[in-house]
Amino acid sequence: MLLIVQAEKDLYRQLFDDSDSGKSKRIGHNKWTMPGQPIFDEKFITPFVTGLSVTLKDFCELETKMEKFGPVGTTGAPKIAIAGVIGVTGKKFSGAFTLGFPRETFVRVMNKILKSNHIDITSEIEDGAGELSNVVFGLAKHMLNEKGYEVKLALPTVLRSDDLSAMSQGLGAATEVLLSTQLGPIVIELAGNVIAPAAVDPALQTKFEVPKLDTDVLVSFVRAIRTTFDTQCRTIPEAGTPFAKSNKADSKGYDIGGIVSVTAASFTGTFAIFFEEDVFLQLVEHMTGERPQKITAEIQDAAAELVNISFGVAKRILNAEGHMLQTSIPTVVRGSKIQSSYPSSRPPVVVPFSILGGQMWTEFAFDPPIDI
16 A cells, blocks of 8 residues: 555656756645636637527527626626536647526526526526536537637536636636626636647557546546645545435535546546535645635635646546546636536536545546446
8 A cells, every 4th residue: 555655646746846846846835837828819709609699599589798708707797606617628728618697597598498487596497507508618619610729528517506606717717708688697707728739649549449438547536636635735535435426415515616627538527626615724724834714716726726736647647548638727616505416317426535524525527427
């Protein structure tokens, strides 16, 4: 066991050592950043506005108008109660697209589409956020790919909270687009970066057959998470028993999380880590030496960084086996008692972790799903 832990730490150092000092880059000491340049100008935004306009016109005869766009928090967008989030990878871009609705807008839109009379967001209609985001961003993807972006979309994730904040991108750029309809405002958020072309090791294409998605992939992610938290936070989370998440009742809700899109040779999907507020604040204290009183914009990026580094370690392990995971960039989500849901045909695998007297929750929503 000690040999395995030491091997994982050696792998971590290969990925994230500071070339100048030889010391591991710890959050709060040497800020981890990703290369790339934001590209959220009006040309890039237009396919998303068009995708939403076409979708709402076809589904419920609504007219859509773009009111403003700019950095997250600058457009006067209302608070979001439910959102469909789709991770994105590609040769030129990596990040996430989010379609968010205030509570009243979402209920009105779904009532219009379904010809129903719901008065609040319920489990019967919440999947609509994922379905709408899938259609809207599918149309946008087609238009972007005609321009050479070659993006791939992961499965949609539906997030709910009484005060779900915009999906601010921790390690890249984030732009929100405020749109108006007859039924209320809607918000699109684009988060991510242009990525530099990565050199592909020819050995990965010739040395291995592409392996199938199985529980070994899950084990590699768990190893990566334990190694990352040991190195970054000086604490090792203990993994619980994995299970297939059947519905949002399987989770009591969390306060902050990081989500990253996963694109590999044999599967696609999303990988997420969610934290209780007290656990997250303790982790930040372990990383920086100071205990914050609450989650703020200044410390929320730690969630993205922990997910990003865990994904990077897992990516190195899995790519050595031939899985060919692509570079991706995480997105932060904040709210009160966040709940997540996915297409019922592809339930995610959950691995709960005990850490610092509380819990953190990891979700693996892959297509095809992992059979546990």
